[in-house]
Amino acid sequence: xxxxxxxxxxxxxxxxxxxxxxxxxxxxxxxxxxxxxxxxxxxxxxxxxxxxxxxxxxxxxxxxxxxxxxxxxxxxxxxxxxxxxxxxxxxxxxxxxxxxxxxxxxxxxxxxxxxxxxxxx
Numbered sequence: 001x002x003x004x005x006x007x008x009x010x011x012x013x014x015x016x017x018x019x020x021x022x023x024x025x026x027x028x029x030x031x032x033x034x035x036x037x038x039x040x041x042x043x044x045x046x047x048x049x050x051x052x053x054x055x056x057x058x059x060x061x062x063x064x065x066x067x068x069x070x071x072x073x074x075x076x077x078x079x080x081x082x083x084x085x086x087x088x089x090x091x092x093x094x095x096x097x098x099x100x101x102x103x104x105x106x107x108x109x110x111x112x113x114x115x116x117x118x119x120x121x
Contacts, residue, residue: 010055011051011055011056011060014047014050014051015055015106018047018048018051018102019099019102021044021047021102022044022095022098022101023095023098023099025037025040025041025098026091026094026095026096026097026098026099027091027094027095029098030090030091030094041098041101044101044102045101045102045104045105046105047102048101048103048104048106048109049105049106049109051102051106052105052106052107052108052109052110053109053113056106058113058114058117061113061114061117062114064110065107065110065114068103068106068107068110069107071099071103072100072103072104075096075099075100076096078096079092079093079096079100083096
């Protein structure tokens with residue numbers, strides 16, 4: 001297995017783990033004490049920063065920014081609409097907010113790295 005294949009697996013695993021943790025946090029956040037949720041959300045944000053700094057190569061930057069930006073738009077709009085559903089709305093809104101807490105920092109970091117890379121060239 002080449003370095004690129006290992007790198008791709010690392011990116012996929014770290015992103016997937018972050019999304020799974022965001023899903024779990026979103027589902028259980030209503031049951032957690034109010035002082036625990038900000039701590040767990042901060043951990044998600046830190047994980048997003050780590051994904052943005054270390055797991056996205058320059059060759060993957062354009063695709064990552066495109067796809068994750070689309071996810072941010074859909075997740076943000078979906079949270080507003082789905083959050084209004086009667087029984088599951090608060091859970092859906094919480095899950096989508098947790099996903100945003102994870103993916104927003106990563107796309108910001110990758111975008112900043114891309115701009116710096118463009119300025120160098």
